[in-house]
């Protein structure tokens with residue numbers, strides 16, 4: 001089946017009123033177990049990597065492994081570059097075969113965000129590669145992008161409408177109160193704002209900071225048009241916690257297969273719970289990129 005552009009995948013999900021989880025993967029083996037989880041639930045899925053992961057594993061290697069895994073599991077799979085501020089890395093990812101890229105210029109003023117997003121659209125759109133941009137500022141930590149709680153800013157619906165008109169971007173990540181990482185209190189999600197944005201913006205919306213948000217809140221976001229739901233922290237935590245517990249119980253253990261299996265089992269269960277949460281279980285039907 002190969003890797004698909006996430007544009008038709010997300011448009012279809014939006015029409016069918018379910019979400020698709022975009023899981024941040026940090027290693028080659030995680031590509032396989034995320035797809036294994038999706039295949040067991042017959043769900044489309046998006047793999048995404050931060051710039052840090054591209055630097056540690058290599059864009060071409062990631063594409064080769066993701067392609068092989070998606071062909072093996074026969075699941076509609078997109079491969080997305082998360083939160084990129086660097087045009088050169090975006091070019092590298094697209095050249096390697098990523099099917100979706102995020103240009104994150106949300107730290108700049110509106111006009112500069114538009115300019116940078118258009119520049120990426122000029123490169124990606126004609127190749128059938130999805131482009132995601134962010135408006136407002138999502139708080140928290142995602143790799144080396146750090147936005148303090150007091151600097152987080154929710155997106156303004158009118159700005160979202162103008163931004164999509166000016167850039168033609170096919171997916172938009174408006175900041176609506178979620179944050180990257182685990183919350184100290186409850187996330188302060190502004191559902192009215194999502195509804196207003198969805199009324200003036202036709203493209204699928206992206207929910208960043210999907211970890212540790214109550215399931216019913218994520219489902220409400222999806223019902224309002226947030227078709228891509230990003231999950232990183234909870235997946236990483238499940239994996240690492242299983243390894244930590246293994247060594248607490250068996251400090252002298254030397255066989256990597258023993259602890260990697262436990263880590264995989266824990267992370268796969270977490271992935272499945274997120275797939276069920278967004279309602280994409282059983283939604284696999286062939287989707288073809290143009």
Ligand code: 13P
Pocket residue numbers: 024082083142179180181182207208209210211230231232233234
């Ligand atoms: P979490 O780490 O909160 O799941 O956020 C992931 C994300 O939004 C990646 O862009």
